[in-house]
Amino acid sequence: MTNNKQNRARLLQGNEACVQGALYAGLNFFAGYPITPSTEIAEGLSRELPKIGGKFIQMEDEIGSIAAVIGASNAGSKAMTATSGPGFSLMQENIGYAYMTETPCVIVDVQRGGPSTGLPTKISQSDIMQARWGTHGDYTAITLAPSSVKECFEQTVRAFNLSERFRTPVTVLTDEVLGHMREMMIIPEPGELEVRHRIKPDVPADWYKHFELTANFVSPMAAFGEGYRYNVSGLTHDQAGFPTNVAAEIKEKLDKLKLKIERFSDEIVNLRTEMMDDAKIAVISCGTVARAAIQAVKIARENRLKVGAIQPLTLWPFPDAQIRELLANVRKVVVAELNMGQVVHEIRRIVPDHTEVYFLGRYDGEVMPPQQIFEKIKEVK
Amino acid sequence: MTTAAKHKSDRYEIRFSGSGGQGLILAGVMLAEAVGTGDGKNVVQTQSYGPEARGGASRSDVVISEGEIYYPKTMKLDLLLALTQEACDKYYPDLKEGGILVVDSVLVTQVPTKSYFGFPFTRLAREEIGHIMVANVIALGAIAELTGIVSRESIEKVVMKRAPRGTEEKNFKALELGIAVAKKAKKQK
Amino acid sequence: MATDVQQKSDVTHHYLRAKKKFPNVWCAGCGNGIVMGALIRAIDRLGLDKDGVAVVSGIGCSSRLPVYLDFNTLHTTHGRALAFATGVKFAKPELKVIVITGDGDALAIGGNHFIHACRRNIDITTILINNKIYGMTGGQFSPTTTAGAHATTAPYGNYEKQFDISKLAIAAGASYVARGTVYHVQQLEKLIQGAISKKGFAVVEAVSNCHTYYGRMNREGDAVAMIGWMKDHAMPIQAAVKLPPEKMAGKFVTGLLHETDATEFCEEYRMLVERLAAKEESK
Numbered sequence: 001m002t003n004n005k006q007n008r009a010r011l012l013q014g015n016e017a018c019v020q021g022a023l024y025a026g027l028n029f030f031a032g033y034p035i036t037p038s039t040e041i042a043e044g045l046s047r048e049l050p051k052i053g054g055k056f057i058q059m060e061d062e063i064g065s066i067a068a069v070i071g072a073s074n075a076g077s078k079a080m081t082a083t084s085g086p087g088f089s090l091m092q093e094n095i096g097y098a099y100m101t102e103t104p105c106v107i108v109d110v111q112r113g114g115p116s117t118g119l120p121t122k123i124s125q126s127d128i129m130q131a132r133w134g135t136h137g138d139y140t141a142i143t144l145a146p147s148s149v150k151e152c153f154e155q156t157v158r159a160f161n162l163s164e165r166f167r168t169p170v171t172v173l174t175d176e177v178l179g180h181m182r183e184m185m186i187i188p189e190p191g192e193l194e195v196r197h198r199i200k201p202d203v204p205a206d207w208y209k210h211f212e213l214t215a216n217f218v219s220p221m222a223a224f225g226e227g228y229r230y231n232v233s234g235l236t237h238d239q240a241g242f243p244t245n246v247a248a249e250i251k252e253k254l255d256k257l258k259l260k261i262e263r264f265s266d267e268i269v270n271l272r273t274e275m276m277d278d279a280k281i282a283v284i285s286c287g288t289v290a291r292a293a294i295q296a297v298k299i300a301r302e303n304r305l306k307v308g309a310i311q312p313l314t315l316w317p318f319p320d321a322q323i324r325e326l327l328a329n330v331r332k333v334v335v336a337e338l339n340m341g342q343v344v345h346e347i348r349r350i351v352p353d354h355t356e357v358y359f360l361g362r363y364d365g366e367v368m369p370p371q372q373i374f375e376k377i378k379e380v381k
Numbered sequence: 382m383t384t385a386a387k388h389k390s391d392r393y394e395i396r397f398s399g400s401g402g403q404g405l406i407l408a409g410v411m412l413a414e415a416v417g418t419g420d421g422k423n424v425v426q427t428q429s430y431g432p433e434a435r436g437g438a439s440r441s442d443v444v445i446s447e448g449e450i451y452y453p454k455t456m457k458l459d460l461l462l463a464l465t466q467e468a469c470d471k472y473y474p475d476l477k478e479g480g481i482l483v484v485d486s487v488l489v490t491q492v493p494t495k496s497y498f499g500f501p502f503t504r505l506a507r508e509e510i511g512h513i514m515v516a517n518v519i520a521l522g523a524i525a526e527l528t529g530i531v532s533r534e535s536i537e538k539v540v541m542k543r544a545p546r547g548t549e550e551k552n553f554k555a556l557e558l559g560i561a562v563a564k565k566a567k568k569q570k
Numbered sequence: 571m572a573t574d575v576q577q578k579s580d581v582t583h584h585y586l587r588a589k590k591k592f593p594n595v596w597c598a599g600c601g602n603g604i605v606m607g608a609l610i611r612a613i614d615r616l617g618l619d620k621d622g623v624a625v626v627s628g629i630g631c632s633s634r635l636p637v638y639l640d641f642n643t644l645h646t647t648h649g650r651a652l653a654f655a656t657g658v659k660f661a662k663p664e665l666k667v668i669v670i671t672g673d674g675d676a677l678a679i680g681g682n683h684f685i686h687a688c689r690r691n692i693d694i695t696t697i698l699i700n701n702k703i704y705g706m707t708g709g710q711f712s713p714t715t716t717a718g719a720h721a722t723t724a725p726y727g728n729y730e731k732q733f734d735i736s737k738l739a740i741a742a743g744a745s746y747v748a749r750g751t752v753y754h755v756q757q758l759e760k761l762i763q764g765a766i767s768k769k770g771f772a773v774v775e776a777v778s779n780c781h782t783y784y785g786r787m788n789r790e791g792d793a794v795a796m797i798g799w800m801k802d803h804a805m806p807i808q809a810a811v812k813l814p815p816e817k818m819a820g821k822f823v824t825g826l827l828h829e830t831d832a833t834e835f836c837e838e839y840r841m842l843v844e845r846l847a848a849k850e851e852s853k
Contacts, residue, residue, distance in 0.1 A: 065653075072658065231645065
């Protein structure tokens with residue numbers, strides 16, 4: 001390690017890495033409410049943000065937290081909140097408001113066991129579908145799933161970039177183990193990772209439409225106080241932002257929310273593979289479980305089994321095409337998750353008929369060890 | 382492939398266990414930081430705890446490797462530190478064959494094996510250092526000496542850095558004491 | 571006189587999205603329009619720059635108000651206007667932030683945000699239009715519906731107790747608390763003007779009429795009758811304090827009910843940031 005690198009080497013918790021990643025991405029507004037196991041994110045930002053003139057506010061609940069974040073984003077801030085399952089549930093109505101009003105913001109959900117209060121200090125991956133379908137209505141979501149402290153940093157930066165690029169909320173799904181786990185990472189220097197900003201309008205105020213339909217479906221976004229005086233509403237609205245009941249305008253709006261992400265999913269989708277080249281069996285998993293899966297693949301290879309691993313770092317939009325391609329020569333798939341089956345439904349949806357899909361779930365608050373995955377591999381081989 | 386083989390052979394797993402308030406998580410963090418930032422190895426520190434801030438079972442695990450660490454939790458322990466009887470009973474089965482068991486010889490009276498290291502960490506902290514809170518750092522010193530997993534320079538640096546302000550001197554003395562008692566015990570074996 | 575009316579109308583039009591958004595959604599005779607007029611004139615009198623004003627609302631009849639105004643307008647979710655507004659104000663303290671809300675929006679679903687916004691003393695002006703009923707959903711009872719009054723969800727008369735909005739706001743820490751009515755328009759305008767000028771959290775309760783639901787279900791007559799009732803039952807605070815309790819029976823007090831000076835939230839935070847910067851510099 002060079003001296004400079006050594007100075008930037010840190011032993012960080014996953015939650016602390018989210019803090020550092022958010023600051024790297026230019027976060028200047030955080031609103032949150034205490035909830036285990038995400039609280040270190042709020043604590044870290046309550047320490048750091050005032051030092052750089054950024055805003056930290058502890059709101060009266062999670063509903064207020066995401067509301068303040070959306071308000072701040074409309075006032076021009078890069079804004080974020082952090083929570084866990086119960087708080088994520090409370091936020092859902094206003095997250096829908098952010099989709100509808102195309103307001104960039106980042107939500108970190110450090111998953112714990114549920115339903116309800118569930119297991120505040122235990123791991124789970126049961127919010128994957130909530131991240132996609134949590135609020136009512138039709139929309140397309142972006143959700144990222146890191147699996148290491150370094151990835152917590154990188155994916156938080158990426159979440160901001162994607163939220164600014166697509167004018168949409170982006171969820172980072174971590175979990176209790178990852179949030180509290182400590183690992184070494186080297187904090188990137190400024191400029192080392194890309195940092196994006198929302199596109200500002202370049203038209204006179206009279207011509208400005210806050211939801212203008214553009215070639216890539218993403219509208220330039222002015223902030224409150226910049227002279228554009230637009231209307232933002234959670235009611236289905238026209239391009240100017242005024243409520244509408246006109247069928248054609250309603251459809252146009254909802255198509256925009258979908259197409260601005262779906263048409264550009266190649267920019268968003270990101271996955272990792274391990275020993276997939278000659279694999280006959282694939283283990284698919286995300287987050288902390290993906291690390292157990294890779295370990296299990298190593299064990300399987302030592303036992304001369306041709307097994308590989310696929311880890312989606314982007315959960316939504318789901319990497320349909322990429323995974324389908326990776327599975328071209330794979331006959332058997334094991335989907336390992338800390339829930340009763342969420343990602344497995346996506347896999348069943350996309351695989352060809354001749355592919356056998358096996359589910360391995362765990363929902364007792366414990367991490368799935370590599371041995372458990374290896375046993376499943378042996379069982380299905 | 383080569384990294385996989387390498388990684389398997391040099392993965393070293395340590396568990397600090399006892400009850401909440403004994404400073405076990407901090408001890409795990411100190412070791413992880415020393416090994417990671419000081420010695421430049423890969424390291425993962427995880428923990429398990431209930432809702433209690435004090436009392437209740439507490440454990441802190443550290444996985445160390447020259448290669449990449451995939452599974453972040455422990456699989457089979459190379460070393461188990463138990464500062465309570467309950468922790469010793471609960472985690473001894475997780476220790477691999479030939480693994481090292483280290484216990485507080487005053488607080489753990491029924492040891493499930495004859496091959497172990499017993500040190501009166503809590504008593505040493507009270508009587509030699511004058512502060513019961515540094516028992517964790519004495520244990521850390523003993524583990525550093527018994528395993529050789531961390532360089533002395535790195536662990537000393539981290540203990541001084543992570544010790545609560547005003548207690549640096551006591552913690553440093555505690556670390557040295559732990560190293561000394563372990564050295565003596567190793568010779569006797 | 572004609573020129574006076576003409577002038578007032580010009581002022582109003584200057585602040586309306588007149589070409590885009592009219593006619594409005596409100597019933598003929600609704601007090602919401604009167605409150606909107608009072609708000610516009612107050613802003614005009616204060617000489618505020620349109621670009622520097624943000625108007626935030628939740629859900630309900632009153633919350634439709636911002637869309638008609640040529641400011642930065644944020645029409646949010648039910649009950650959450652104050653939480654959104656807190657984000658806007660804290661992110662950009664130079665904006666004048668005004669929240670338009672109703673009795674159901676602010677006190678039932680949004681009650682938690684209301685008391686905490688008061689407690690924080692954040693520099694937001696809240697105009698709470700109190701028509702004692704949920705109008706948009708068709709006349710259900712609200713936290714301010716009079717005891718015994720009828721509503722679609724109180725077909726046998728309301729058996730719940732009421733919030734006293736001003737007492738609630740004062741107890742929770744608001745800096746400026748006032749009550750006006752849609753009959754006493756000039757007073758309302760002045761109270762709103764005072765609220766916007768106040769550095770800190772300000773609440774103006776505007777007693778309004780929902781003749782469509784409340785009036786009809788409780789035989790209180792049309793808009794004119796209901797607004798006439800305000801004329802007969804409102805008592806300015808200056809007079810009220812001199813009256814014996816028996817003379818106040820059936821009356822309600824209007825005017826500036828409470829004003830105090832306390833450090834404002836964004837200001838407090840700004841000082842913290844400066845303190846930390848000074849500490850960093852001295853290192």
